Amino acid sequence: MSKPAARGPSNANSKDGEICPVCKSSRYLNKHMKFLINPECYHKMCESCVDRIFSHGPAPCPIAGCKRTLRKVKFREQRFEDLKVEREVDIRRRVAAVFDKTEDDFETLRDYNDYLETVEEITWNLILKIDVEATEKKLRQYEAAQKAERNIQAQTYQPDPSLPSDTAQVVLKKSAAQRRAQGNPTGNTPDPASGAGNGQQTEPGLRFKGLKKYVPPPPEAPFDPFDGWAIEPQYYVTQNDYDVEWLTRAINDPLHIGGGYDMRDFYSWALCDAFSGFGVFVEDGKDVEMADVF
Template sequence: MSRSGRATGASKQDSGAFALSKSLYNLSLLHAPREPLADSLSGVCPVCKASGYLDPNMQFKINPTCYHSMCDTCVERLFGGNKGNNICPVAGCAKTLAYRNFRRATFEDLKVEREVDLRKKVMKIMNKTEDDFETLRDYNDYLEKVEEMTWNLILNIDVDATWNKLHRFEALQKADSNAATTKRDAGKTGGAKGTGQKDDGADLMFRGLKKYVPPPKEPPFDPWGGYNITPQYYVLQDNYDVDWYARMKKDSAHLVGGHSLQDYCDRALREAFGGFGVFIEDEIAARDAPSMSMDADVGTEHAAAAAMSGKEANMDDIF
């Protein structure tokens, strides 16, 4: 099978992609430090040296702070109850662990577990979609920058600077989505914030990113769907100075069962004035007006001629 040659002038690295892909490609060739994350879940606790072979019910837990595994007995003994936070008991690790963060590992390889957790954290912040960009190329550039920051965290390269950039981007997103609240708070504490330096996020701007447009405010619910039910020819009053109406208001026989005299008056007036919006003469004029269609005029003439002749029409004769 013959292979097609590379086009003239194409780059020999990374299939001729642009500079950002080259940097990401070089970053992916790096290897993580040889420092072990944990004693793999092989069945031996690195703290108490208990073996899962002797205790089949032993379960191992990890803490995402350092990803060192230990048996659940050691977790309860060192961190459970009211002991609070404590230093990791694994030799060489001085990180402070919290009891609430311990959980069972999803993957057997703890490096994969750590990478999945980091990607979840990054994607929770960098959650832009293709619809947020003007072109597909701009969206692909954004994805490559996100992947570059993710690999920096995985390989422990510029970790503090990368997390700082992610937290700043998250703060800018919240500020854009809550623009009205931010302006109101700035007006209340304008003197205090005026001395500080505002983060404009110039280094966090992505090419082709659309400006955030808040969704329109939903109108109040209208059960009539915008249809106006206000009567046009009468006004319903709260009370009427009529003898029989005054007696009915005091008679309990007319008020039992939740009966409303207001509804009775509304229905009576609606039935009395219901025909005021119907004008027969306008309908007759519209009916007698000549039609704009020529076929309709021809059909009307033939129908009038047949009616004047007094003869029965032969429905079988197509002519």
């Protein structure tokens, strides 16, 4: 475990912050010099050092005593003057992304406060480097369980819930593997796949009480562009052909057949024209209009 770069007595002088600890070049000589840090160990170095050392792939941190393997993509500019603050903010952001429950997710305020306390404990363990491995494991397990739970919630809308999505299958497999790794092959822990809609599925060790049960919203009705209005004719049925002499003549006329004209279109238009006034009461319509005006 390496300590984050602290501003000890050796670099109390603000000028020291302007010198790259790797190549010793100073901002005094190159005013465009940019310092970068890597959240892996928070050691600061100049951009050209990062380019030189990490361009060909991951490499160990060049700061003496730090053996962390760093990647170029992870380097970024420092946001806070104090690197301790920088690190704490990063950790808090990472933990908050996993533990994203709100007060509304809990039955009582007390349960929510208990949850917040657990989250704060995890955060402080990571910040102060206490039980880092166990805490990281807890974090990963909880994240996997949350993902599996969300996938199940998403599946409640799918026509066939017995077929989980590829991602869900991967997550479920992972959680199953984690349970096996914990020596619990009997499956005493709730299987995320067993009960859709249960909001309390988390890995053992990180179960929060007082979580509200997940209630899936009612399924949406299929979209009806006519808002319940029946487009099908109510007063007549269109036949495929009619035994009328002039109509038969017209059908057999090559002029009509030639254009690919479908006589059934003609039938439905003609009948629609004849019957479309049915069921519309002009007097009723007038009353509504008058009522609107006054």
